[in-house]
Structures are given as structure tokens and as C-alpha cells.
Amino acid sequence: xxxITDVARHAGVSPSTVSYALxxxxxxxxxxxxxxxxxxxxxxxxxHAGARxxxxxxxxxxxxxxxxxxxxxxxxVMQFAVSVVTTARGHDHDVLLLTQEEGEEGLRxxxxxxxxxxxxxxxxxxxxxxxxxxxxxxxxxxxxxxPQEPDGLTCIDLDFRAAGELCVERLARLGHRxxxxxxxxxxxxxxxxxxxxxxxxxxxxxxxxxxxxxxVRPCEAAPGAARRVAERLLSEQPALTGVVVHNEAVLEPxxxxxxxxGLRVPGDLSVIAICPDELAESLRVPVTSVALPSAxxxxxxxxLLTKKLDGTAVPEATLLPPRLTDRxxxxxxxxx
Amino acid sequence: xxxITDVARHAGVSPSTVSYALxxxxxxxxxxxxxxxxxxxxxxxxxHAGARxxxxxxxxxxxxxxxxxxxxxxxxVMQFAVSVVTTARGHDHDVLLLTQEEGEEGLRxxxxxxxxxxxxxxxxxxxxxxxxxxxxxxxxxxxxxxPQEPDGLTCIDLDFRAAGELCVERLARLGHRxxxxxxxxxxxxxxxxxxxxxxxxxxxxxxxxxxxxxxVRPCEAAPGAARRVAERLLSEQPALTGVVVHNEAVLEPxxxxxxxxGLRVPGDLSVIAICPDELAESLRVPVTSVALPSAxxxxxxxxLLTKKLDGTAVPEATLLPPRLTDRxxxxxxxxx
DNA sequence: TTGAAAGCGCTAACAA
DNA sequence: TTGTTAGCGCTTTCAA
Numbered sequence: 001x002x003x004i005t006d007v008a009r010h011a012g013v014s015p016s017t018v019s020y021a022l023x024x025x026x027x028x029x030x031x032x033x034x035x036x037x038x039x040x041x042x043x044x045x046x047x048h049a050g051a052r053x054x055x056x057x058x059x060x061x062x063x064x065x066x067x068x069x070x071x072x073x074x075x076x077v078m079q080f081a082v083s084v085v086t087t088a089r090g091h092d093h094d095v096l097l098l099t100q101e102e103g104e105e106g107l108r109x110x111x112x113x114x115x116x117x118x119x120x121x122x123x124x125x126x127x128x129x130x131x132x133x134x135x136x137x138x139x140x141x142x143x144x145x146x147p148q149e150p151d152g153l154t155c156i157d158l159d160f161r162a163a164g165e166l167c168v169e170r171l172a173r174l175g176h177r178x179x180x181x182x183x184x185x186x187x188x189x190x191x192x193x194x195x196x197x198x199x200x201x202x203x204x205x206x207x208x209x210x211x212x213x214x215x216v217r218p219c220e221a222a223p224g225a226a227r228r229v230a231e232r233l234l235s236e237q238p239a240l241t242g243v244v245v246h247n248e249a250v251l252e253p254x255x256x257x258x259x260x261x262g263l264r265v266p267g268d269l270s271v272i273a274i275c276p277d278e279l280a281e282s283l284r285v286p287v288t289s290v291a292l293p294s295a296x297x298x299x300x301x302x303x304l305l306t307k308k309l310d311g312t313a314v315p316e317a318t319l320l321p322p323r324l325t326d327r328x329x330x331x332x333x334x335x336x
Numbered sequence: 337x338x339x340i341t342d343v344a345r346h347a348g349v350s351p352s353t354v355s356y357a358l359x360x361x362x363x364x365x366x367x368x369x370x371x372x373x374x375x376x377x378x379x380x381x382x383x384h385a386g387a388r389x390x391x392x393x394x395x396x397x398x399x400x401x402x403x404x405x406x407x408x409x410x411x412x413v414m415q416f417a418v419s420v421v422t423t424a425r426g427h428d429h430d431v432l433l434l435t436q437e438e439g440e441e442g443l444r445x446x447x448x449x450x451x452x453x454x455x456x457x458x459x460x461x462x463x464x465x466x467x468x469x470x471x472x473x474x475x476x477x478x479x480x481x482x483p484q485e486p487d488g489l490t491c492i493d494l495d496f497r498a499a500g501e502l503c504v505e506r507l508a509r510l511g512h513r514x515x516x517x518x519x520x521x522x523x524x525x526x527x528x529x530x531x532x533x534x535x536x537x538x539x540x541x542x543x544x545x546x547x548x549x550x551x552v553r554p555c556e557a558a559p560g561a562a563r564r565v566a567e568r569l570l571s572e573q574p575a576l577t578g579v580v581v582h583n584e585a586v587l588e589p590x591x592x593x594x595x596x597x598g599l600r601v602p603g604d605l606s607v608i609a610i611c612p613d614e615l616a617e618s619l620r621v622p623v624t625s626v627a628l629p630s631a632x633x634x635x636x637x638x639x640l641l642t643k644k645l646d647g648t649a650v651p652e653a654t655l656l657p658p659r660l661t662d663r664x665x666x667x668x669x670x671x672x
Numbered sequence: 673t674t675g676a677a678a679g680c681g682c683t684a685a686c687a688a
Numbered sequence: 689t690t691g692t693t694a695g696c697g698c699t700t701t702c703a704a
Contacts, residue, residue, distance in 0.1 A: 053386025
């Protein structure tokens with residue numbers, strides 16, 4: 001194994017000079033820098049990660065905790081993870097993958113052993129048991145999602161409340177007066193996942209504000225669930241002309257169900273989803289949607305974290321504004 | 337920070353004794369072990385990962401390289417990753433996540449800096465450019481998938497050839513004589529992904545062996561592609577009664593398309609998929625399928641790797657036998 | 673602009 | 689069964 005002393009000898013300088021040339025933490029003359037660089041190349045030198053971590057108390061590794069639970073759309077998690085890895089690499093960091101399953105002990109372990117410098121935690125609940133722990137750790141963290149008490153923590157997420165409102169506003173502008181929100185599976189609400197509740201709040205508030213009739217229905221991801229929800233909605237709200245869907249798994253089946261029940265999309269029924277753009281674009285009827293920007297969230301989370309590692313102050317809360325793209329599933333309300 | 341010398345002093349022993357108590361690499365008397373354990377608990381001691389890695393030349397971290405390309409079913413990758421993390425934790429290892437994008441340089445980097453002890457590489461191509469590198473690294477690796485020349489490498493995968501055969505055999509036993517394979521998107525074949533080709537080989541060989549008429553159609557994941565493939569199949573093979581689908585993205589739309597074209601599943605057409613059980617179970621018509629055992633693959637890959645790290649010899653090739661589950665999409669050929 | 677040298681916290685060879 | 693101690697390869701202070 002080639003070590004820093006080998007490089008130093010080969011370049012005719014001291015080890016510390018090589019170290020500084022590598023880190024840029026002190027000025028190096030043009031000439032020595034070049035000699036060092038060519039020695040490194042010639043010898044194929046790679047600094048030992050463990051030795052570095054020990055001497056500098058920086059591992060240059062971030063922990064990413066991914067959720068596993070029901071009702072979470074897997075491609076969103078994956079895209080987020082990939083974006084975190086890519087962005088982290090751009091900041092000279094690697095990413096250690098942890099599962100929710102490991103729980104608080106897992107977080108404590110990687111932090112206390114100095115395996116990682118900082119943590120990104122996905123799928124934060126309103127009263128997440130990990131919050132006190134994260135506050136007490138000596139390493140910075142960023143949470144995806146907003147808990148009830150975000151004080152002292154750094155959180156980022158799509159502004160789901162505004163997303164819910166934006167959907168309603170768009171439907172309102174198209175003349176729709178009676179609308180429904182088809183949401184996540186019931187268990188998501190039961191475990192108090194903030195983002196699901198925020199959509200409901202935004203949806204309901206905007207509907208009330210616009211004097212519209214509205215209702216909210218959670219929906220399972222199971223095969224027949226979309227159909228049943230569609231049937232119930234139509235029987236309970238015969239005048240329904242606008243539907244907001246916040247549930248990736250049932251978006252397609254739900255539209256199919258409405259059409260099988262005799263409603264044309266968007267002729268009789270306008271549909272807006274809150275989901276990844278890729279999903280909205282891929283359906284037979286491309287769906288007007290508010291994007292779930294997982295890649296951007298991942299990138300931003302890493303940037304917040306690297307700033308915190310650099311000692312730069314960052315805002316406690318970052319809410320990404322919703323962005324709506326019109327596609328083929330929305331139309332003005334039929335005058336008939 | 338609490339260090340091993342603190343624990344040693346607190347327990348009235350030497351640091352090495354603490355180290356050995358932790359690693360179990362030499363016998364410790366009952367009494368000292370207990371004293372050490374309670375000191376550790378009392379002080380909240382956690383060994384520093386970097387220091388450990390430096391002194392022992394083991395980081396206890398595995399690298400996992402995940403694919404990003406088109407035609408790869410995201411939930412399969414995610415489930416695999418989760419299974420790798422879970423199993424690795426059971427063997428006292430953590431998992432560093434790398435993307436395909438990082439390429440050979442990424443592999444070399446994490447190996448040469450001793451950031452990881454070993455590597456798991458997914459989505460191996462027939463002539464994968466990473467093979468020579470993996471052979472030359474001083475760290476063990478396991479590949480998911482089989483390249484053309486697996487010599488000197490450790491590979492594991494589902495036996496896709498046998499899976500293709502198994503599907504045909506089941507259809508043959510049900511009396512079907514004319515069948516088609518709807519495969520992955522064309523780009524998957526173009527880039528020579530072994531598993532896709534192996535399914536084709538198994539499918540074709542078994543069909544020939546049984547004197548059946550067969551054809552193979554790649555299929556895009558795009559919205560209308562399933563419908564077009566279904567139409568072409570029916571016009572070109574009017575006697576078609578058995579379809580094998582090896583393409584998660586189009587399984588559902590394909591069945592819908594066949595039904596819209598007037599064919600009942602399984603009344604007129606029997607369908608067998610090669611896909612994750614969860615997907616097969618979740619469709620409106622639960623689909624008879626050969627399971628894609630991503631969780632098992634992940635666990636087995638880690639086990640192979642930890643054995644290699646322990647110096648135990650492991651087989652170069654591991655092929656998991658296909659397992660077929662009968663569901664509602666297959667029936668004996670209609671006698672009419 | 674550079675060098676010397678003292679650790680960082682742990683493991684494992686050696687010695688007892 | 690346990691202790692002593694020499695590193696592991698790097699960073700960073702101090703000194704020049």
C-alpha cells in the first residue's frame with residue numbers, strides 16, 4: 001500500500017506538505033504542488049480513509065436513513081437516495097445506508113462511533129421518537145419532513161399544505177365546485193405522518209375559502225380499493241367534478257375506475273395528482289400534477305448538511321414551493 | 337469522547353484487555369469481562385470506527401453499487417438494498433451506497449482508500465467493463481448477475497434460464513401449444529444484460545423441446561407499448577394461448593390490453609410472469625409467477641461476501657432455482 | 673513556503 | 689489470563 005510518506009519521499013518533500021497539498025489548507029508553491037501531484041499519480045496514492053478519519057475527526061461519510069413502511073412510494077425513496085449520493089459525492093462525501101428498522105440505536109451507533117459526520121433522516125413523523133436523540137447527537141442532521149416541534153432541528157420538505165391548496169385553486173379556476181381528495185392509506189394518517197395531514201389541511205382550507213363542497217377519503221393501496229373509493233365518492237357526491245389524488249399507488253386504478261363508472265377524464269371529471277412527474281407523465285391520460293421533487297429534496301438536504309458541517313448557519317425550516325404542471329387530466333367544468 | 341483507555345482505567349485492566357473483550361479474540365476471565373462490560377455501559381463507550389479501521393485494516397463496511405438504468409424495476413433494487421443492509425448488520429457490517437454512475441473510478445476509490453472491505457455489484461452485464469477491475473482489487477466482491485467470463489469472480493443470481501423453462505413447462509402441462517414471451521425493453525438486450533437473454537434462451541429451448549410454436553417480443557415500458565405488443569401478437573399468432581411476461585412495467589397494462597382485445601385471462605389466454613411476488617399478487621387478476629427473490633439474493637450475496645472476508649472458500653457461481661406460484665392467471669387450454 | 677513531530681484511538685504481536 | 693507497547697497512516701500544531 002502506498003502511503004503519504006512514500007509520496008513525500010518520492011517528491012522530495014515532507015509528509016505534511018503532501019497533506020496540505022491535498023487538503024489545500026495552506027499555500028503550496030506552484031513547483032512543489034506539481035511535483036507532489038505527479039508523484040501521487042505515478043505511485044497511485046490513495047489516502048487511507050480510516051487514518052484520515054482518525055486524525056481529522058472527519059469521516060466524510062453521511063448517513064441516510066430510509067423508510068420501509070407501507071404507503072411509501074418506493075421510486076420516490078430510491079430517487080431521493082440516488083440524488084443524495086450524487087450530491088454528496090459532489091461535496092466529497094460518501095453515503096452510508098441505514099434502514100428505519102435500525103431505529104434510534106442505529107443512529108446513535110453510527111454517530112457515536114464517528115462512522116458518519118452527519119445524518120439525513122427521511123419520513124419524519126409528527127412526534128418522531130428520534131427527535132430528542134437527533135437533538136442530543138454531537139453531529140448535525142437534516143430531516144425530510146416536519147415534526148410537530150422542529151425547534152433546534154433542520155427540516156426540509158415540499159410545502160404540502162401549499163400543494164393541497166394549489167390543486168384546489170386550479171380546480172376552482174376551471175369552474176369546479178364539488179371536489180374530493182383521495183389520500184394515503186389510513187395507516188399513514190394513524191401514524192401521524194405530517195405531509196399527509198398537511199395536504200388535507202391545505203385542500204380543506206382552500207376548498208372552504210372558495211366556498212366549495214369537499215370531502216377527504218383515505219385509500220388503501222390494495223387492488224380493489226380504488227374502485228370502491230370511486231364508487232362511494234360518486235354515490236355520496238353525485239355532483240363531483242374535481243378530484244385531487246395524493247396516493248401514487250392508486251392514481252392509475254382510480255382513473256380507470258372512474259372511467260369504467262362512466263365518467264370521462266377530463267370531460268366529466270378533472271383529476272390532479274400530487275406525485276412524481278415521471279408517474280404523472282407515464283399514464284395513459286397524462287395527469288396534471290404537483291411535482292414531488294425527490295431529487296431536488298435530496299440535493300438540498302445534502303447541501304444543508306454540508307453547510308452545517310462547514311459551520312455555516314442554515315434555516316431551520318425549508319419549504320419547497322409546489323410546482324403544478326398542466327397535463328391532459330384537467331379541463332373546465334362541463335357547462336351542461 | 338470516551339476512549340478505550342478510559343474504559344480500561346475504569347475497569348482496572350489494560351486497554352488491550354478491553355479490546356480483546358470486545359473482539360473475543362482471546363479468552364477473558366468471567367470476572368474481568370463483567371467488569372469491562374459494566375464499565376463500557378457506565379461510561380457509554382463506543383469504539384471509534386476510524387481508529388479501528390486503521391489499526392485492524394477492517395472498516396466493517398461493504399459497498400453496494402446500485403443500477404440506475406432504464407428497464408430496471410425500482411422496487412426490486414430497493415428491496416435488494418434493504419435486504420443487503422439488514423443482513424450486513426447481522427454480520428456487524430454497514431453498507432455504503434454507490435451508484436452505477438460513479439463507475440469504475442468509484443469502485444477503485446472506495447476499495448483503495450480502504451473505506452470498504454468488500455463490494456456487491458448489481459446489474460452485471462455480459463461484458464461488464466468493471467470485471468477486470470474487480471478481479472484486480474485486493475478486496476473481495478460478489479456480483480449479482482452473470483457475465484460472459486465469470487472466472488475468478490463470485491456471482492449469484494436467479495437461474496433465469498431455468499425460470500424461462502419453468503414457465504414454458506407449466507404452460508405446456510396446461511395444454512398450451514402456441515406461446516409468446518414479452519420481454520424487457522430493447523435497450524436491455526442491446527446492452528447485453530445477461531438475465532434478460534437467459535430468460536429468452538430458456539423460454540425458446542423449452543418451447544422447441546416441447547414442439548411448441550413460440551416467439552419473443554421485447555417491450556418498452558411506455559404507456560401504449562403494451563397495447564401495441566398485444567395487438568401485434570394476436571394478429572401474428574392468432575392461435576396464441578400462453579404468454580410469459582418478463583417485464584414488470586408492462587405486466588398489468590398487457591393483461592388489460594389483452595382483455596380489451598376480447599381475450600379473457602385465464603379463459604382464453606394464460607399468463608405467467610417472472611417478477612416479484614408482491615407485484616404478481618397485487619394485480620386485479622393475481623398472476624401465476626416465478627418469483628424474483630430480491631431479498632433472498634441480497635441476503636445470500638452478503639453471506640457469500642462475509643465468508644470470503646473470513647477466508648472461507650465459496651462457490652464461484654450460485655444459481656437460485658426458480659420457484660413458481662400458481663395464481664389466477666393460468667388455466668388449462670380451452671378445448672373449444 | 674516548508675519541515676518535524678506529536679498525537680488521533682485502536683489492535684495485535686510479544687512478553688509475562 | 690493479562691499487560692506493555694509499537695505501530696496503523698494521516699492531520700495539524702509548532703517552529704523555522
